[in-house]
Amino acid sequence: MLELKVELGERSYPIYIGAGCLAMAECFASHIKGRKVMIVTNETVSPLYEAQLRKSLAGFEVDCVVLPDGEAYKNWDSLSQIFDALLESAHSRQTTIVALGGGVVGDMAGFAAASYQRGVDFLQVPTTVLSQVDSSVGGKTAINHPLGKNMIGAFYQPKAVVIDTLSLQTLPEREVSAGIAEIIKYGLIRDVSFFEWLEENVERLVDLDQEALVYAIETSCACKAEVVEADELEGGVRAHLNLGHTFGHAIEAFCGYGRWLHGEAVSAGMMMAAELSYLRGDLTKSEVERIEKLLVRAKLPVKGPVDMQPDDYHRLMKLDKKVLDGRVRFVLLKTIGQAVVTDQYLPADLDSVLRQAASLPS
Amino acid sequence: MLELKVELGERSYPIYIGAGCLAMAECFASHIKGRKVMIVTNETVSPLYEAQLRKSLAGFEVDCVVLPDGEAYKNWDSLSQIFDALLESAHSRQTTIVALGGGVVGDMAGFAAASYQRGVDFLQVPTTVLSQVDSSVGGKTAINHPLGKNMIGAFYQPKAVVIDTLSLQTLPEREVSAGIAEIIKYGLIRDVSFFEWLEENVERLVDLDQEALVYAIETSCACKAEVVEADELEGGVRAHLNLGHTFGHAIEAFCGYGRWLHGEAVSAGMMMAAELSYLRGDLTKSEVERIEKLLVRAKLPVKGPVDMQPDDYHRLMKLDKKVLDGRVRFVLLKTIGQAVVTDQYLPADLDSVLRQAASLPS
Numbered sequence: 001m002l003e004l005k006v007e008l009g010e011r012s013y014p015i016y017i018g019a020g021c022l023a024m025a026e027c028f029a030s031h032i033k034g035r036k037v038m039i040v041t042n043e044t045v046s047p048l049y050e051a052q053l054r055k056s057l058a059g060f061e062v063d064c065v066v067l068p069d070g071e072a073y074k075n076w077d078s079l080s081q082i083f084d085a086l087l088e089s090a091h092s093r094q095t096t097i098v099a100l101g102g103g104v105v106g107d108m109a110g111f112a113a114a115s116y117q118r119g120v121d122f123l124q125v126p127t128t129v130l131s132q133v134d135s136s137v138g139g140k141t142a143i144n145h146p147l148g149k150n151m152i153g154a155f156y157q158p159k160a161v162v163i164d165t166l167s168l169q170t171l172p173e174r175e176v177s178a179g180i181a182e183i184i185k186y187g188l189i190r191d192v193s194f195f196e197w198l199e200e201n202v203e204r205l206v207d208l209d210q211e212a213l214v215y216a217i218e219t220s221c222a223c224k225a226e227v228v229e230a231d232e233l234e235g236g237v238r239a240h241l242n243l244g245h246t247f248g249h250a251i252e253a254f255c256g257y258g259r260w261l262h263g264e265a266v267s268a269g270m271m272m273a274a275e276l277s278y279l280r281g282d283l284t285k286s287e288v289e290r291i292e293k294l295l296v297r298a299k300l301p302v303k304g305p306v307d308m309q310p311d312d313y314h315r316l317m318k319l320d321k322k323v324l325d326g327r328v329r330f331v332l333l334k335t336i337g338q339a340v341v342t343d344q345y346l347p348a349d350l351d352s353v354l355r356q357a358a359s360l361p362s
Numbered sequence: 363m364l365e366l367k368v369e370l371g372e373r374s375y376p377i378y379i380g381a382g383c384l385a386m387a388e389c390f391a392s393h394i395k396g397r398k399v400m401i402v403t404n405e406t407v408s409p410l411y412e413a414q415l416r417k418s419l420a421g422f423e424v425d426c427v428v429l430p431d432g433e434a435y436k437n438w439d440s441l442s443q444i445f446d447a448l449l450e451s452a453h454s455r456q457t458t459i460v461a462l463g464g465g466v467v468g469d470m471a472g473f474a475a476a477s478y479q480r481g482v483d484f485l486q487v488p489t490t491v492l493s494q495v496d497s498s499v500g501g502k503t504a505i506n507h508p509l510g511k512n513m514i515g516a517f518y519q520p521k522a523v524v525i526d527t528l529s530l531q532t533l534p535e536r537e538v539s540a541g542i543a544e545i546i547k548y549g550l551i552r553d554v555s556f557f558e559w560l561e562e563n564v565e566r567l568v569d570l571d572q573e574a575l576v577y578a579i580e581t582s583c584a585c586k587a588e589v590v591e592a593d594e595l596e597g598g599v600r601a602h603l604n605l606g607h608t609f610g611h612a613i614e615a616f617c618g619y620g621r622w623l624h625g626e627a628v629s630a631g632m633m634m635a636a637e638l639s640y641l642r643g644d645l646t647k648s649e650v651e652r653i654e655k656l657l658v659r660a661k662l663p664v665k666g667p668v669d670m671q672p673d674d675y676h677r678l679m680k681l682d683k684k685v686l687d688g689r690v691r692f693v694l695l696k697t698i699g700q701a702v703v704t705d706q707y708l709p710a711d712l713d714s715v716l717r718q719a720a721s722l723p724s
Contacts, residue, residue, distance in 0.1 A: 076438060076442070080438070083507055083513065083514060084509075087507060087509040087510060087513060087681065088509070090680060090681060111477075114516065115473075115477070115514050115515055115516055116513070116514065117513060117515075118502065118503075118504065118512075118515045118516055118517055119516070119517065140480065141480075142480065145445055145449060147446075147449040147450070148449060150480075151445065151449060151478070151479060152445060152477050152478065152479075153477060153479075153480045154476065154477055154480055154481070154516060155480055155481065318452060319449065319452060
């Protein structure tokens with residue numbers, strides 16, 4: 001088992017990574033201050049891993065709330081179920097919330113922890129590739145609003161994160177690929193040698209080779225930790241983590257959350273960012289092709305939904321959090337391994353990218 | 363106009379206090395970073411002060427959401443109206459939310475600011491005595507849950523607070539008194555000489571003498587600022603600010619929020635805390651009588667609702683945030699001007715206090 005420390009002053013916390021972590025009680029007990037624990041999970045993950053987690057929490061009073069599964073349920077109604085469960089079982093400020101599941105469970109349990117009685121302790125047990133490399137570092141929690149994704153939330157750090165790579169064996173292939181999209185992102189924005197490692201090894205990740213998974217997840221978490229340590233509240237460099245996300249969020253909003261997985265939308269979005277970076281004169285054509293090839297090998301989409309038109313992107317991107325007083329800014333690439341945030345691009349180039357994503361003649 | 367600084371490192375902010383502040387554009391402009399502002403107010407305050415505030419915000423793009431008035435509306439539905447308004451008018455992370463109204467408006471607008479896009483800027487214009495001396499310092503924001511008051515919220519500091527004592531002239535007498543309850547609280551928990559000043563001057567506050575108001579509000583805010591500066595996240599001494607609140611919250615929950623004003627419930631609660639402190643052997647009988655006399659002169663209740671029984675208190679207090687793993691702790695008084703947090707009291711003494719509050723024979 002590896003231990004990676006996220007250094008955020010008095011909000012620092014460890015990430016435990018390894019095959020079989022979930023069964024190690026010591027990963028949990030030292031991070032729980034009271035007697036009561038509330039597990040938040042969903043109806044898919046609960047039958048697979050709740051019993052194992054409860055064993056690791058022996059000695060605590062454990063309650064559990066099981067939410068419906070899916071991004072479509074990342075809303076106030078589900079959040080409200082967590083608050084109801086906490087209050088009905090009289091959980092005090094001393095309680096600890098443990099998120100067991102993917103990004104949706106983590107985001108909701110985290111926001112519930114941030115706002116229940118103005119903040120209680122929070123542990124994360126991410127069970128998808130995406131949540132292991134993304135939400136395990138950074139403290140972003142949120143729910144969706146009908147008018148936009150992640151619009152209501154908080155920056156709130158967990159006390160510890162426990163990543164069990166064995167839990168990925170029950171994950172649908174499509175979700176494995178969606179998680180790899182975020183892993184590729186770290187190579188693209190800050191680490192060309194990791195990108196090259198991925199060009200050598202991406203099939204091992206798709207096939208759930210445990211050694212490759214531990215390496216890629218650790219590298220991704222360490223990369224994200226560096227960025228978040230430098231910029232906890234997303235004032236500067238942290239925005240780089242949103243490569244592909246402005247386009248991606250528009251795709252998810254268009255599809256009504258659920259038809260496209262987050263990582264799939266980000267994959268198409270990264271491809272669009274790469275194309276726009278090329279038109280801006282930064283990326284070379286060959287770099288764009290290397291990115292496309294790697295995404296395809298990871299079984300990821302490189303275009304948007306066929307029924308989504310350029311106007312749909314424009315309309316939905318206006319609601320993105322990175323809109324600065326009306327003007328859409330993008331995270332683009334200077335080269336593979338180096339990102340930049342900018343609103344300096346030609347509207348005609350953006351149109352061309354959107355037409356290509358929609359498979360329209362340019 | 364006075365300026366009081368709340369010192370919280372990079373979260374420090376000024377409180378402007380004076381007659382006519384609301385008309386001073388300079389109190390606002392330097393604290394607004396973007397072009398857009400969302401005023402959050404209610405249907406009672408809007409017709410009285412919204413136009414004046416808009417004048418002070420000339421030059422900004424100003425939207426406004428008007429909520430129903432009352433503690434009964436401090437819930438998710440109202441919060442949701444704020445999010446809807448922000449998203450429908452495409453407010454970005456650069457927006458500033460301005461709360462214009464009492465504690466309910468401030469708590470909701472503050473929590474909306476804390477959680478909209480994971481945090482946007484927030485200015486407070488409190489228009490009641492209670493909110494001027496209470497919510498203007500401390501960064502507590504929240505909404506109620508059917509099972510408990512202020513159960514969902516955040517610690518979130520405003521960028522500035524603008525207190526216009528003239529705005530109290532439109533406040534119902536009952537609400538003026540309710541606010542004075544919190545002013546008296548500051549004397550009780552840490553400042554015996556302020557308590558003595560109140561024994562000399564309480565009628566001037568009831569009569570809205572502007573000079574007395576500015577002095578009492580400034581003294582209260584400064585007192586609360588000292589406490590909050592020492593303990594921003596309520597780990598220790600800050601709990602003293604909850605004198606009377608454990609009993610008071612039970613009263614408010616019992617009455618369904620609205621029948622009793624918060625300050626009225628706190629007044630009865632402080633009297634109960636004083637009685638329990640006396641039975642514990644700390645306060646003298648004569649101190650208890652001085653407290654009762656001052657509260658009565660401020661036109662405040664010194665007993666609980668006639669229809670509320672000791673069992674109702676027990677049941678509802680179990681849900682209080684100060685319950686530490688099941689045991690109810692109270693803020694009590696060692697003497698006038700000195701508070702203590704403790705769970706060391708005889709159950710029989712608590713029963714006796716609750717029977718007295720319910721006007722039952724002891």
